[in-house]
Amino acid sequence: MDFEDQLLVLTLNRGDKAALHRLYEKYKDSLVTLAGALLMDRSGAQDVVHDVFFSFMQQMAHFRLTGSLKGYLSTCVANHARNCNSSWRRRQAGQSDESDRENDGPVRKVLLDERAQQIAEALDKLPDDQREVVALRIYAGQRFPEIARHQGASVNTVEGRFRYAMAKLRKILHNEVF
Structure with a gap:
C-alpha cells in the first residue's frame, strides 16, 4: 500500500x-x-x-x-x-x-495520431473480456492475479485471454506493434 x-x-x-x-x-x-x-x-x-x-x-x-x-x-x-x-x-x-x-x-x-488510431481500432475488434485484460494489464499496470479477481476468472484464464488478445492484435496490426 x-x-x-x-x-x-x-x-x-x-x-x-x-x-x-x-x-x-x-x-x-x-x-x-x-x-x-x-x-x-x-x-x-x-x-x-x-x-x-x-x-x-x-x-x-x-x-x-x-x-x-x-x-x-x-x-x-x-x-x-x-x-x-x-x-x-x-x-x-x-x-x-x-x-x-x-x-x-x-x-x-x-x-489521436494515426498510429494510436490504428491501435484503438484494433482494440475495438477484440472481445470485451480480452480488451479489458489488455487495458488493465498495459494501461493500468495491474498484475494477472488482480485482473483475475476483478473478472472473476482464474489466473490461467486471464493469462490466456491476454495471450489470445496479443496474438489477435499482432495479426490485425500485421506484427507492427506487438
Whole structure:
C-alpha cells in the first residue's frame, strides 16, 4: 500500500477536499487512458473518470483502504466503462453503426495520431473480456492475479485471454506493434 494514498484517504475521510483533488491529479492520466482503451465511445473517457471520483467521494465515510488505491480506482473505472459499453451497444441497436462510426471518426483523428488510431481500432475488434485484460494489464499496470479477481476468472484464464488478445492484435496490426 502506498503511504501517501493511505494518508490522503484518511485526510479525505475527515472532510478535506484538497486530498480528493490531490488523488485526482495523481491518478487521472492513467485512469483516463484506461477508460479510453476500454470504451467503445472514446470521447467518454474523462466522464467515466469523473463519475468514478464522484462516487468515490460520496462513499468516503465508509471507505477503508485495504489494498492498492490505484488498483481499486482502476477496477472502478473498468466496471464503469463496461456499463457504458453496454449502454452504448443498446443505443447502437436502434441506430446505424456505420453512421455513428463516421461521426466518431473526426473526433478520434483530432485526438489521436494515426498510429494510436490504428491501435484503438484494433482494440475495438477484440472481445470485451480480452480488451479489458489488455487495458488493465498495459494501461493500468495491474498484475494477472488482480485482473483475475476483478473478472472473476482464474489466473490461467486471464493469462490466456491476454495471450489470445496479443496474438489477435499482432495479426490485425500485421506484427507492427506487438
